[in-house]
Amino acid sequence: MxxxxxxxxxxxxxxxxxxxxxxxxxxxxxxxxxxxxxxxxxxxxxxxxxxxxxxxxxxxxxxxxxxxxxxxxxxxxxxxxxxxxxxxxxxxxxxxxxxxxxxxxxxxxxxxxxxxxxxxxxxxxxxxxxxxxxxxxxxxxxxxxxxxxxxxxxxxxxxxxxxxxxxxxxxxxxxxxxxxxxxxxxxxxxxxxxxxxxxxxxxxxxxxxxxxxxxxSIIGTGDDCVSLSEGAEDISISNVTCGPGHGISIGSLGKNGSRATASNIYVSNCTLTQTTNGVRIKTWQGASGFARNISFVNITMNDVRYPIIIDQYYCPHSVCDAQASAVEVSDVKYIGVTGSSSAEVAVALNCSQSVPCSGIVMDTVNLWPANEGEELRSHCIGANGSARNQVTPAVPCLTQ
The missing domain is CATH 2.160.20.10 (Single-stranded right-handed beta-helix, Pectin lyase-like)
Structure with a gap:
């Protein structure tokens, strides 16, 4: 690191x-x-x-x-x-x-x-x-x-x-x-x-x-503030203020069953305000390749709908066929991610059963509800890794 x-x-x-x-x-x-x-x-x-x-x-x-x-x-x-x-x-x-x-x-x-x-x-x-x-x-x-x-x-x-x-x-x-x-x-x-x-x-x-x-930089737009797609390697994103927009995204990777890779990505000291997503990794079903060695460090969320997302089943269409192959997601770190979520599910790790996400690390992650009186939760499928220090809401699939 x-x-x-x-x-x-x-x-x-x-x-x-x-x-x-x-x-x-x-x-x-x-x-x-x-x-x-x-x-x-x-x-x-x-x-x-x-x-x-x-x-x-x-x-x-x-x-x-x-x-x-x-x-x-x-x-x-x-x-x-x-x-x-x-x-x-x-x-x-x-x-x-x-x-x-x-x-x-x-x-x-x-x-x-x-x-x-x-x-x-x-x-x-x-x-x-x-x-x-x-x-x-x-x-x-x-x-x-x-x-x-x-x-x-x-x-x-x-x-x-x-x-x-x-x-x-x-x-x-x-x-x-x-x-x-x-x-x-x-x-x-x-x-x-x-x-x-x-x-x-x-x-x-x-x-x-x-x-x-x-x-x-200051970015307000109708889609991703910053998006990294296939072949992105050794990328640094720092001190970016995002909002409105769809957040900072890696992907989508692997459209139409293609092989796609993204690696050595370091996102730090960024602030996202009232965006649809916070930091997101999205890959298509039926694809191959990898997204690995990715770090999100000192990220501030202000009233973000979905602060942390990994989605290996990305599909913007109304109907998508389930497929076994997937882009492998590994060695992803979330360190010092704090702020408010406007949706109940603040952390969503939606990973493939056949190609699970591995090496996911959450360290000092503290998210709270943007709306008083609500409670946040996480959603976790097919992800393996560890949680260190305070992680709120708790992510059950990550070992303490």
Whole structure:
């Protein structure tokens, strides 16, 4: 436990130092202002081509680290843009102005609005705002008139040594920030604001990626504040304030009988307020793989409906066939988890009979009812492990 915490802390320190170093050298870097490439920034003119032209020049022609600058006091209306790499040198994208997605439902099956792909050393930062203008898309999905797969606002795909910090993201059509097939990514100081009834609007999503830090952020959304999916490895989540939303989730893993893995995940010093779930691990029936070496440390719950959940029978559909195989869940620690639950079942360990959860540890877990006069209980099937120090409500399947 201590070894894992030290390893992740050193990783975060390295990222913070590199972030500071990047900020210090910005003054000496060549700067490419999107206004110089024809962008207007009045919120009504489509500035997509100007951004494409600016990126092409800075990516291909820069022989030293350079900055793409999006100036303050401007709002740039943009269609989908692919910021394609690899580039000839390190690129910093300073977003001080606001970016607004064109308010339309795209018929093409785009996975993202702003896509950064195959770039090393990318840094996206600033005081600007990303507005996904998702209201019409949410309505369309709820009425089953368009695809469930709307575009994420900002996606980082196949990137290494990357940072996203300081931005504000609102009203994404789907996920706000997604990271896939990337390594060594630091996300910090992010603010995400979306209504609690907006569908599939995860705050930050990570899959098929390693060595990712998510920290010091405020996330309120209609789905998971942070979600980690298949292939998430060596992930640190710290000092995140979540609510509204569905909590911090690992999964769902193993959809359609696939093999999925998630490991070495450390969640610490997070606060969840009036969320549907607190900290959750969810896996599909009929799948294979593993979710292991996961720690939830110093987590505060304020009026959370279901604070602690492991669900190896995850199925959001009305009818699901029972299947024996499952993603193996093991070595999960809950240390210093405290706060209030608005539902009677505060701890639910719903594990597979054929592939039980093992190595579950609860240490100093203290949950109490949000509503005066009610009592809390736990629900436990197919889970093995231990309870240490105070654990309230008691979890009978864990040995003292």
């Amino acid at each position: 201590a070894r894992q915490g030290i390893m992740i802390s050193l990783f975060v320190i390295v990222l913070i130092v590199s972030s500071s170093s990047a900020a210090e050298i910005l003054a000496d870097e060549p700067t490419y202002n999107v206004l110089d490439f024809g962008a207007v920034g009045d919120g009504n003119t489509n500035d997509t081509q100007a951004f494409v032209n600016a990126w092409s020049v800075i990516c291909l022609n820069s022989t030293v680290p350079s900055t793409l600058y999006i100036p303050t006091s401007k709002t740039f209306l943009l269609d989908r843009i692919v910021f394609q790499g690899p580039c000839n040198n390190v690129i910093h994208v300073k977003v001080d102005g606001n970016l607004k997605r064109t308010n339309e439902i795209w018929k093409e099956n785009f996975n993202s609005w702003l896509l950064f792909i195959q770039i090393s050393g990318l840094r996206i930062y600033g005081s600007g705002e990303l507005d996904g203008q998702g209201t019409n898309w949410w309505s369309c999905k709820e009425q089953n008139q368009c695809s469930e797969d709307a575009p994420d606002s900002l996606q980082m795909l196949s990137c290494t040594d990357a940072q996203i910090w300081g931005l504000r993201s609102i009203n994404s059509t789907m996920m706000h920030i997604s990271v896939a097939k990337s390594e060594r990514v630091d996300i910090a100081g992010i603010t995400i604001v979306t209504p609690d009834n907006s569908p599939n609007t995860d705050g930050i999503h990570v899959q098929e990626s390693r060595h990712v830090s998510i920290r010091d």
